[in-house]
Amino acid sequence: MSVHLHRDIERLKKKVLSLGAMVEEAISAAIAALLSRDEKAAKRVIASDREIDQMEVEVEEDCLKILALYQPVASDLRFVIAVLKMNNDLERMGDLAANIAKRAVEIMRQPGVELPAELPTMARNAQAMVKSSLDALVNMDATLARQVCAGDDELDGFRKRMQRRVLDEIRAHPDDAEALMGLSNIFRHLERLGDMATNIAEDVIYLVEGEITRHREN
Amino acid sequence: MTMPQQPQATADVTSAVSAAGPEPVEGPIKIRVRELSLFYGPVQALFEVSMDIPARQVTALIGPSGCGKSTFLRTLNRMNDIIEGVRISGSVSIDGQDLYHDHTDVVALRKRVGMVFQKSNPFPKSIFENVAYGPRIHGVRSRQELVEIVERSLLRAGLWDEVKDRLGTSALDLSGGQQQRLCIARALAVDPEIVLMDEPASALDPRSTARIEDLIGELREDYTIVIVTHNMQQASRVSDFTAFFYEGRLIEFGPTPQIFTKPSQKRTEDYITGRFG
Numbered sequence: 348m349s350v351h352l353h354r355d356i357e358r359l360k361k362k363v364l365s366l367g368a369m370v371e372e373a374i375s376a377a378i379a380a381l382l383s384r385d386e387k388a389a390k391r392v393i394a395s396d397r398e399i400d401q402m403e404v405e406v407e408e409d410c411l412k413i414l415a416l417y418q419p420v421a422s423d424l425r426f427v428i429a430v431l432k433m434n435n436d437l438e439r440m441g442d443l444a445a446n447i448a449k450r451a452v453e454i455m456r457q458p459g460v461e462l463p464a465e466l467p468t469m470a471r472n473a474q475a476m477v478k479s480s481l482d483a484l485v486n487m488d489a490t491l492a493r494q495v496c497a498g499d500d501e502l503d504g505f506r507k508r509m510q511r512r513v514l515d516e517i518r519a520h521p522d523d524a525e526a527l528m529g530l531s532n533i534f535r536h537l538e539r540l541g542d543m544a545t546n547i548a549e550d551v552i553y554l555v556e557g558e559i560t561r562h563r564e565n
Numbered sequence: 566m567t568m569p570q571q572p573q574a575t576a577d578v579t580s581a582v583s584a585a586g587p588e589p590v591e592g593p594i595k596i597r598v599r600e601l602s603l604f605y606g607p608v609q610a611l612f613e614v615s616m617d618i619p620a621r622q623v624t625a626l627i628g629p630s631g632c633g634k635s636t637f638l639r640t641l642n643r644m645n646d647i648i649e650g651v652r653i654s655g656s657v658s659i660d661g662q663d664l665y666h667d668h669t670d671v672v673a674l675r676k677r678v679g680m681v682f683q684k685s686n687p688f689p690k691s692i693f694e695n696v697a698y699g700p701r702i703h704g705v706r707s708r709q710e711l712v713e714i715v716e717r718s719l720l721r722a723g724l725w726d727e728v729k730d731r732l733g734t735s736a737l738d739l740s741g742g743q744q745q746r747l748c749i750a751r752a753l754a755v756d757p758e759i760v761l762m763d764e765p766a767s768a769l770d771p772r773s774t775a776r777i778e779d780l781i782g783e784l785r786e787d788y789t790i791v792i793v794t795h796n797m798q799q800a801s802r803v804s805d806f807t808a809f810f811y812e813g814r815l816i817e818f819g820p821t822p823q824i825f826t827k828p829s830q831k832r833t834e835d836y837i838t839g840r841f842g
Contacts, residue, residue, distance in 0.1 A: 349839025421837055422834060422838060425826065557827030
């Protein structure tokens with residue numbers, strides 16, 4: 348039985364890693380489209396979300412199959428449970444990439460709206476967290492996962508500062524309010540990406556160490 | 566969930582648990598085993614096993630064939646005494662009473678510690694006589710008392726409703742699952758405190774297995790149960806504590822949910838995930 352289980356677990360691992368790669372690519376393409384005001388590229392990101400959704404369903408079906416057929420225990424059980432949870436987060440990250448792309452299209456259609464100079468930095472931070480959380484998963488690296496969790500506060504602070512600035516802009520230029528609200532949403536999406544990267548990192552810590560670290564201070 | 570307090574690290578990981586002392590178990594202890602070694606002639610089958618078996622809980626012993634789990638189980642009611650050339654060192658005590666003390670009355674001991682085997686082994690007698698046999702040799706003479714004991718034991722073993730109208734028929738006419746429950750009733754008839762089970766369901770179909778497992782769940786209210794099983798899912802379903810044996814050594818002992826989600830020893834992990842054994 349174990350040969351079959353371990354073969355299926357290896358397959359699941361490959362599948363979740365390729366889902367992670369798809370999500371990472373979508374996020375980075377959405378941000379690149381926003382920064383370069385490339386509407387076609389943004390629309391490609393929006394369309395690609397369907398593939399991510401399909402992959403999410405496949406990964407979930409594979410997890411259910413493994414649980415039903417093999418009743419895995421210990422690290423195998425933790426792996427399947429962690430994948431089941433991060434699968435959900437990855438799918439939502441795909442949605443966020445698509446949402447960023449949709450807001451990017453709206454902003455592009457309002458040429459008067461300037462992107463704040465800090466946006467690329469915040470986007471880079473969010474992407475780095477996503478990348479590190481997936482690297483932590485690939486390498487089963489709990490130390491890297493902990494670094495991802497630690498980076499979340501910085502991103503939260505960034506989002507608050509940026510949203511204050513957007514509010515000031517709306518007051519100064521009420522005509523651009525719609526596009527500026529879109530910009531505000533982009534900051535929120537970036538912050539949510541960080542939150543989900545943190546979820547994945549916590550799942551990696553659980554996977555490696557068997558400790559549930561959610562809801563703990565520090 | 567916190568990690569179990571691992572006994573102080575020793576160079577020899579395989580003997581860490583048995584050499585340095587048992588894992589802490591909360592609640593009253595029924596059986597205390599200390600540095601128990603057992604030899605079949607020149608061959609050592611158990612190596613300094615120490616563990617505290619909690620009262621009124623189910624403790625499962627798991628491990629690959631030949632790991633010593635059945636040998637260990639048999640030390641708990643001195644069943645190994647009947648095997649020639651067996652030598653034992655260390656101690657086993659039940660409620661503080663040393664099992665291997667020279668003055669220990671083995672017959673009285675076995676009344677306190679019942680046993681159920683892999684293969685059901687009813688006597689070629691009636692259902693009633695199978696259950697009444699134990700109390701009778703322990704001195705119960707009154708027919709009325711025996712009737713009560715038989716009914717109570719069959720009820721406890723979940724067999725009463727199926728056999729109450731044919732207590733006089735041969736036990737050998739029962740199905741395999743019923744025979745095994747009859748053997749459990751027979752073990753309960755002498756009112757033991759501890760029930761040892763050596764793969765009690767391995768010869769049964771899934772439905773009869775489920776009945777035995779349900780029964781174990783009910784009996785744990787009143788008895789201390791130690792069960793040897795090759796079926797790890799069974800161990801995880803029915804037991805409160807799990808002990809993993811390997812090559813005669815107790816490798817890890819702890820609460821069952823912990824052993825099956827986060828074992829602390831790599832060898833346990835490898836065994837329960839099927840990477841060896």
